[in-house]
Amino acid sequence: MREYSFVYYAQSPSETLLMGEVIGKRAQIGDVILLCGELGAGKTWITKGIAKGLDVPEKYPVTSPTFTFVNEYPGRISLYHIDLYRLEPNAEWSSLGLEEYLDPDGVTVIEWADKLPSFLFPAKFLKLDIFFDQKGRKIEFVTNIDHFGQIKDDLNLA
Ligand SMILES: Nc1ncnc2c1ncn2[C@@H]1O[C@H](COP(=O)(O)OP(=O)(O)OP(=O)(O)O)[C@@H](O)[C@H]1O
Ligand SMILES: [Mg+2]
16 A cells, blocks of 8 residues: 655645645545644644645634534535544544544544544545744645645645
């Protein structure tokens, strides 16, 4: 299985959004996108960009699903947005119903994906690790999904 990785420096929120948008444009049914990074790193901004790339209408604003487990947005294909921040370390994973979102009939984006236990980690994934940086944000991209292999070129061309 081929792995693709690169580092992208997003120097403004709009560049963070752009990273999400190019991912959303290439996303296909079944994709699981894992977002890791501290509070305020830019995970929701990436998700806003993914929604844009999936043609989610602007009347559906993307916000963290704080009071629900998952937000669903209609687009070119459905976007499922999950935030694991409030999850207890000893949570009953089996009762969460997370499994169906790990093999979705749309695209799943998971904020705080570092909280996923290893036994739930999907075999096929796109993962972004976002770090605060002098220049804005440093985003480490890694995927083993072939149709995301060109994202680096998309960003250079944009
Ligand atoms: N490249 C960037 N440079 C500077 N600021 C940025 C950049 N990308 C995003 N931001 C800003 O970071 C702030 C937090 O973004 P966001 O809400 O997406 O973080 P988050 O990781 O989802 O946070 P939380 O952990 O609370 O869910 C926003 O105000 C956004 O404008
Ligand atoms: Mg967030």
